[in-house]
Amino acid sequence: MTSAAGLASSEVPRRSLRRPAFERAAWIVLAVAVAVALVVGWHRPSGSPRAQEIATLERDIKCPSCDDLSVAVSTAPTAIAVRHTIVRRIDEGQTPTEVEQYLISRYGTAILLDPPTSGPTLLVWVLPGLAGVVAAGALGGFLWRRSRAAAVAVEADDEALVRAALAAMAGAAGNGRTHGSPETGRPVEPGP
Incomplete structure (x- = not known):
């Protein structure tokens, strides 16, 4: 039994020394694999300029009959027609612009997935931020005025009336007198 326990205790340190070395090697191999994949993906040939122009346009142009889908991913007949138009016009020598x-003149600026940030559409980008600033200012002003509200001034006559009423209530409670009911005015007997 002692030899088995001694053998087990002598194996534990050896395993603990081997395991971190194996883990380090695994992490190094993983890091090298990720680095190689990134380098290969970054330097991957991207195709012809024509294909890049077509892909960029198809990604940026919205399907006329879909909600927020580009013509590149939509299978609607209108998206297919727009894709054919893009390819035909690029093949005719037109620039992507x-x-x-042409598509904006035919469908309006709604054909673009990202509306332009100039002209009337600038309001789409500016108004939400402006509304947020105005709302934050109004809330800040409200909270500031509320914290700065002056204490209500109490006149001396009102203060004297309150003190007299409190003294009368304290005296009545000390004498064991009964108080009148607010609804009827008749005395109410104290409970047991």
């Missing part, structure tokens, strides 16, 4: 302007 010219194709985009």
Whole structure:
């Protein structure tokens, strides 16, 4: 029994020394694999300029009959028609800007997934921020005025009436007298 216990205790340190070395090696291999994947993905050939232009336009143009889907991912007939228009116009030699302007002239600025940040559509970007600033200012002003509210001044006559009423109540309670009911005015007997 002692030899088995001695053997088990002598194996424990050896295993604990081997395990961190194995874990370190696994982490190093994992880090190298991730680095290689990033480098390969970063330097991957991206195709022809024509294909890049078409892919960019299809990603940025919204499907006319869909809600917030680009023509690149939509299978609606209108999205397919827009994709064919993009390819045809790029093949005719038009620039991506010219194709985009053609689609805007045909469908309006709603065809763009990201509306322009100039002209009338600038309001779409500015108004929510402006409304937030105005709301925060109004809330801050309200809270500031509320914290600065002056204490209500009490006139001497009112203060004297309250003191007299409190003294009368204290005297009546000390004498064991009964108090009148507020509704009837008749005396109410104290309970047991």
